[in-house]
Amino acid sequence: MQKRLWTLIERGFQAERLHQNETLFTIGNGYLGVRGTFEEGYPGATPATLIHGIYDHVPSMQIPELVNAPNWLPIAIMVDGTPFTLRFDRHDSLNPPHGALLGYERALLLDRAVLHRSALFRAASGSIVRLTFDRFASLADEHIMAQRVTITAVAGEPVIAVAYSIDADTTNDGVSHWAPDVRTSQALGTIGVERRTAQSGYGVAVTSCVSDPHAVRAAGDALRPALTSVLRLDPTGSAVFDKFSALYTSRDLADPLDAAENAVRQAAAAGYDALLQAHTAAWAKSWAASDIRIEGDDECQLALRLTAYHVLIAAPRHDENVSIGAKTLSGLGYKGHVFWDVELFMLPPLTLTQPEVARNLLMYRYHRLAGARHKAQANGCEGAMFPWESTDTGEETTPQWSDPQPDGSRIRIWTGDREQHISTDIAYAVWQFWRWTGDDDWFRRCGAELLLDTAVFWGSRVEEKNGRYEISQQIGPDEYHENVDNSVFVNRMVVWHLQTALRGLDWLAEQSPDDHARLTTSLDLSAKRLARWRDIIARMFIPFDEAKQIHIQFPGFFDMEYIPVPHYLPRTHSVQAILGHARSIQSQVIKQADVVMLMALLGESLAPRSVLLNNWDTYFPRCDHGSSLSPAMHAWAAARLGLTEIAYDQFHHAVHIDLHDNKGNSRDGIHAAACGGVWQAVVFGFVGLHIDANGDLAFQPALPTHWKRVSFSVNYRGTQRTITVENPA
Ligand code: IFM
Numbered sequence: 001m002q003k004r005l006w007t008l009i010e011r012g013f014q015a016e017r018l019h020q021n022e023t024l025f026t027i028g029n030g031y032l033g034v035r036g037t038f039e040e041g042y043p044g045a046t047p048a049t050l051i052h053g054i055y056d057h058v059p060s061m062q063i064p065e066l067v068n069a070p071n072w073l074p075i076a077i078m079v080d081g082t083p084f085t086l087r088f089d090r091h092d093s094l095n096p097p098h099g100a101l102l103g104y105e106r107a108l109l110l111d112r113a114v115l116h117r118s119a120l121f122r123a124a125s126g127s128i129v130r131l132t133f134d135r136f137a138s139l140a141d142e143h144i145m146a147q148r149v150t151i152t153a154v155a156g157e158p159v160i161a162v163a164y165s166i167d168a169d170t171t172n173d174g175v176s177h178w179a180p181d182v183r184t185s186q187a188l189g190t191i192g193v194e195r196r197t198a199q200s201g202y203g204v205a206v207t208s209c210v211s212d213p214h215a216v217r218a219a220g221d222a223l224r225p226a227l228t229s230v231l232r233l234d235p236t237g238s239a240v241f242d243k244f245s246a247l248y249t250s251r252d253l254a255d256p257l258d259a260a261e262n263a264v265r266q267a268a269a270a271g272y273d274a275l276l277q278a279h280t281a282a283w284a285k286s287w288a289a290s291d292i293r294i295e296g297d298d299e300c301q302l303a304l305r306l307t308a309y310h311v312l313i314a315a316p317r318h319d320e321n322v323s324i325g326a327k328t329l330s331g332l333g334y335k336g337h338v339f340w341d342v343e344l345f346m347l348p349p350l351t352l353t354q355p356e357v358a359r360n361l362l363m364y365r366y367h368r369l370a371g372a373r374h375k376a377q378a379n380g381c382e383g384a385m386f387p388w389e390s391t392d393t394g395e396e397t398t399p400q401w402s403d404p405q406p407d408g409s410r411i412r413i414w415t416g417d418r419e420q421h422i423s424t425d426i427a428y429a430v431w432q433f434w435r436w437t438g439d440d441d442w443f444r445r446c447g448a449e450l451l452l453d454t455a456v457f458w459g460s461r462v463e464e465k466n467g468r469y470e471i472s473q474q475i476g477p478d479e480y481h482e483n484v485d486n487s488v489f490v491n492r493m494v495v496w497h498l499q500t501a502l503r504g505l506d507w508l509a510e511q512s513p514d515d516h517a518r519l520t521t522s523l524d525l526s527a528k529r530l531a532r533w534r535d536i537i538a539r540m541f542i543p544f545d546e547a548k549q550i551h552i553q554f555p556g557f558f559d560m561e562y563i564p565v566p567h568y569l570p571r572t573h574s575v576q577a578i579l580g581h582a583r584s585i586q587s588q589v590i591k592q593a594d595v596v597m598l599m600a601l602l603g604e605s606l607a608p609r610s611v612l613l614n615n616w617d618t619y620f621p622r623c624d625h626g627s628s629l630s631p632a633m634h635a636w637a638a639a640r641l642g643l644t645e646i647a648y649d650q651f652h653h654a655v656h657i658d659l660h661d662n663k664g665n666s667r668d669g670i671h672a673a674a675c676g677g678v679w680q681a682v683v684f685g686f687v688g689l690h691i692d693a694n695g696d697l698a699f700q701p702a703l704p705t706h707w708k709r710v711s712f713s714v715n716y717r718g719t720q721r722t723i724t725v726e727n728p729a
Helices: 015-024 256-270 272-290 298-314 341-353 355-366 369-378 422-437 440-461 488-511 513-522 527-539 575-579 595-605 609-622 630-640 644-655 672-686
Strands: 007-011 032-034 049-056 065-068 075-079 100-109 114-122 128-137 144-155 159-165 190-196 203-210 226-232 238-249 292-295 463-465 468-470 709-716 719-726
Touching: 007 015, 007 298, 032 128, 049 203, 049 238, 075 128, 075 144, 114 272, 144 256, 144 272, 159 203, 159 238, 190 256, 203 226, 203 256, 238 256, 238 272, 256 272, 272 298, 272 341, 272 709, 292 298, 292 672, 298 341, 298 644, 298 672, 341 355, 341 422, 341 672, 341 709, 355 369, 355 422, 355 440, 369 440, 422 440, 422 488, 422 709, 440 488, 440 513, 440 527, 468 527, 488 513, 488 527, 488 595, 595 609, 595 630, 595 672, 609 630, 630 644, 630 672, 644 672, 672 709
Parallel strands: none
Antiparallel strands: 007 100, 032 049, 049 065, 075 159, 100 114, 114 128, 128 144, 144 238, 159 226, 190 203, 203 238, 292 709, 463 468, 709 719
16 A cells, blocks of 8 residues: 555645645444544634534524534643643734744544544753644544544653543534533543534533543543643653544433543543554445546545545445435534535445445435325425435525625525425436436335435426427526526436336336335325326426527526636636626626536437537536535546547546635535545546446446546445456556
8 A cells, every 4th residue: 555645644744724624534334434633633624523413593594404412522731730732823912921843743543533643842941852743533433533642752751740621612603503501421530512403402411531540530620621741751752642532412322421421431441542543444444445546647546545535434334314414424514504505526436435324324314204205295286305404304495595795795696496496306316316226115114215205306397388398487406597497307317216216116027016006105106196297207497408409508698798718727616706697697608518518428428429419529628616615527528539638638637626725715615526536537537437238247448548447446346347448557
């Protein structure tokens, strides 16, 4: 293993990248995510421990959000009375006595999901120490976190004072989600706190204990319980300080504080090394399933591993009632809400490599069918209409209004009302899961109901007019153009959806008549309804320009102002931000892959290659990639069209979205859809992996010329298959 291709390194502390690096250096285990904030803190730092499923809605906000849990990270260190800090500033009179940071390096070890940091520090006394910090959130036991600090005397015999604490007074950017009462742990040698979310009533308990025999409980604050200890180091001597933490919520069991107290004691008894060993072994297994190896492009290899890492640390292993927010658990962007980003971006890599995890994410939707049915009904429709933004309840949680603009006005957000393709995106993910896993049992029990009831929704939503079927007032993937009639993405995907629903139903009729009968009755799949679906398939309006042989994004699209997007290069902002909302929505500027996304999803079943190329030539130059979801889909589609250089450019951009902070907002969390998208760009795009007409795995490589070889594994219908493709020498 080449370590450098598995390690994200920060050499020398970069204060200006504090928040971006907090995001990038996030650790997690599919249950919780913890931003890469420092143990000793830093001015302006934005620490967050986010737990899947723990949402709360305060009255002052439009929508619920994930709650920032009590912070288990704090370890404050004094060397001969000088606080260890990265904020060394000789002229800072607020921070006496001064120390000096003489060296610093931080490394995220992707192979084992351990965050490591080392620093050389001189205290005001002149003593010099080397400090190393390691932390991980166990993949072997998702409730356990461990930290190790090693301090070595390099010069002098310093006195080291350590304070290990929990900060239970956490907020989401100043907004507190906690009810006032606090339960604290009384267990010997342990500190712990349980808080309860004010509106949703979830209990969240965090406990910590340490291996340090000198540690004593500090007097003080219930919201910041602490253990402290003091020792003197011999010349060149070292001391190791281990802190173990456990986190449970009332989603796990009735008394999370009691569970966390027991768990943390057991973790401490097992010890750091044993916990690390179990954690590392679990990661080795996970990477064996999910790693992609690229030879010939070390830069993208590392970046690709980082994107895979971020999907893997966010993917719930043991819970089928949670899903992954647009920013994973690495930041508060989009409030932790779940979008189509899961089904069409993050799920495919999991479906093909760790299907048991993918199934959890699909089950999240299955368990929220009630919310989707409720939304359909509220909109005068039948069946299941999934919310554009989803949280724990399954109800629609998209805000209706933007935050105030510079002039104080607010913009109406229509996506919660009109971005209805989410229901088909879920159906697409169900079908993809079933085809790749061959999990018939799951399809019969759960998948079919998702596929069929969302089809029922569309059957009731589609309008018969002008001698054909149309769908009005939609938002396609290109969100710059709201409330359009006959989005080609929507209309064509609905045709795919209804066709696929009928195929699924035929399979049930043959292979599982009881389930066929059950669903026919419960979803009212009458002959009349199915006949309507067939009619919609035959007579749906698919906007197409016969003369130019292109799909039309929606009728009227080409009547709007043409803006040559490539002329606005180089740029650090979207063209929409440059031209303003009002003008760009009246223009042909596209936010993200829309017709191009349709091409990626349906390939040549959408149209012959010549039409796909025409579509590409039309839409690629009109797209400003205002969304991070866009470049990876362009890379996939371009690779399939043999436009390898462009595909590589798009891929390179997408795979570095957070590493290079290409959207300027990585501080808010990882762009998780881009992370899943780049996996698809490699596997479906450059490698061209697909299931052929005989049900066999097949590929049609179109690798970037400087790539020598790509290899990865997929789990195809229960069997691990390794795929290697090479560029001719
Ligand atoms: O789901 C996306 C959408 O496609 C573009 N805006 C951001 C959302 C969350 O990532």
